[in-house]
Amino acid sequence: MNHRTECRRLGIPLSWIxxxxxxxxxxxxxxxxxxxxxxxxxxxxxxxxVTQIDGAxxxxxxxxxxxxxxxxxxxxxVPLAAFQFEMQSRRxxxxxxxxxxxxxxxxxxxxxxxxxxxxxxxxxxAAFSTADELPSGRSRVARVHVQxxxxxxxxxxxxxxxxxxxxxxxxPATISLTKATL
Amino acid sequence: MMDxxxxxxxxxxxxDELPEVVVDALRQADDMKLAVPPEVDRxxxxxxxxxxxxxxxxxxRRRMFRTLAAVSSxxxxxxxxxxxQTGEPPDRQLAQESAPFAAPADISPKDIDRNGSVDILDAxxxxxxxxxxxxxxxxDFNQDGNLNEDDIRLVAMDAVML
Numbered sequence: 001m002n003h004r005t006e007c008r009r010l011g012i013p014l015s016w017i018x019x020x021x022x023x024x025x026x027x028x029x030x031x032x033x034x035x036x037x038x039x040x041x042x043x044x045x046x047x048x049x050v051t052q053i054d055g056a057x058x059x060x061x062x063x064x065x066x067x068x069x070x071x072x073x074x075x076x077x078v079p080l081a082a083f084q085f086e087m088q089s090r091r092x093x094x095x096x097x098x099x100x101x102x103x104x105x106x107x108x109x110x111x112x113x114x115x116x117x118x119x120x121x122x123x124x125x126a127a128f129s130t131a132d133e134l135p136s137g138r139s140r141v142a143r144v145h146v147q148x149x150x151x152x153x154x155x156x157x158x159x160x161x162x163x164x165x166x167x168x169x170x171x172p173a174t175i176s177l178t179k180a181t182l
Numbered sequence: 183m184m185d186x187x188x189x190x191x192x193x194x195x196x197x198d199e200l201p202e203v204v205v206d207a208l209r210q211a212d213d214m215k216l217a218v219p220p221e222v223d224r225x226x227x228x229x230x231x232x233x234x235x236x237x238x239x240x241x242x243r244r245r246m247f248r249t250l251a252a253v254s255s256x257x258x259x260x261x262x263x264x265x266x267q268t269g270e271p272p273d274r275q276l277a278q279e280s281a282p283f284a285a286p287a288d289i290s291p292k293d294i295d296r297n298g299s300v301d302i303l304d305a306x307x308x309x310x311x312x313x314x315x316x317x318x319x320x321x322d323f324n325q326d327g328n329l330n331e332d333d334i335r336l337v338a339m340d341a342v343m344l
Contacts, residue, residue, distance in 0.1 A: 013244075016251045023251075026258035029265075084302040084341060112302070112338040124342040126302035130309050162301050168310065170303075 048159040050090075051177040053146075055153040064149050066097070068180035069156070071125070071142040075163060075173040079134035081106075083141055084126035084162035085175055090155040094121040098145035101127075104135035111142050126162070134166065143180055292323065292337045305338040 056065055073083050096117050101108045106129035117123035125142050148154055156177055163173035289296055294304040311317040322329045323336045
């Protein structure tokens with residue numbers, strides 16, 4: 001018994017079956033469209049990483065000291081062409097006093113930052129490069145000079161908002177801070 | 183042609199009249215009393231009942247499928263409309279670069295990729311287009327008549343503004 005005969009036996013017009021199959025196809029297409037990964041929205045839920053910079057036990061409460069903090073971005077095997085991150089101290093008594101570029105020639109120049117970040121405890125740093133040679137893997141992209149007051153350790157929150165490769169497409173990457181050894 | 187001896191010679195009927203032989207036969211048949219056996223009667227009646235009972239069932243089934251088809255069509259159309267309105271074009275970059283100022287008023291002209299915020303990717307996009315020689319004059323943000331690093335810097339500084 002063919003489909004047409006079966007449909008007639010059940011009293012269902014073949015055109016309705018065709019319409020419902022078309023509907024199902026449209027629904028699948030719509031759901032597929034909705035579930036398409038939106039690569040540009042990944043920044044919104046990127047968690048902040050917290051890094052503690054050790055204090056100096058022999059330092060007085062009113063004394064200040066200067067430290068350099070290295071910022072590393074690890075883009076894995078993909079070349080890193082652009083990044084943007086925000087860095088903030090959780091406690092007062094921290095002032096950003098200088099910003100340097102990274103270790104790779106593509107990011108050797110100091111990244112972009114708002115001058116108001118100086119003598120502040122928060123900064124947004126960003127840079128890009130159109131060079132042919134770009135860093136991949138874990139690479140130091142900036143060095144931030146900081147003035148600390150008091151002997152206590154300080155915690156920094158860092159959130160990598162943008163990491164992209166040569167065509168401007170976002171790539172997965174991680175950010176980390178370490179106290180620089182000068 | 184000669185008529186056969188058995189042939190009854192009758193007047194030839196006109197085109198719109200039946201032959202008299204047929205008319206006679208029909209008259210005789212009309213006079214006969216046809217006796218339909220009760221068994222045949224009951225069988226016909228039973229079949230008729232069965233057929234008539236199946237009609238509402240079929241009608242219900244047809245109505246159900248018609249409703250299902252209509253509802254699924256409406257749902258599918260709604261889903262497609264919602265998906266089209268919320269979905270992004272496949273190549274946002276090209277769409278944006280071909281019409282950089284076609285964005286709604288609440289989107290900054292410096293938001294080149296129109297992701298809702300000005301970030302370093304916007305400056306990077308201009309830099310890449312500048313290098314490839316396809317930069318749009320709409321990106322001359324400092325309005326000095328030249329699209330150069332100063333315009334890129336303006337976008338980048340917007341991205342890192344506290």
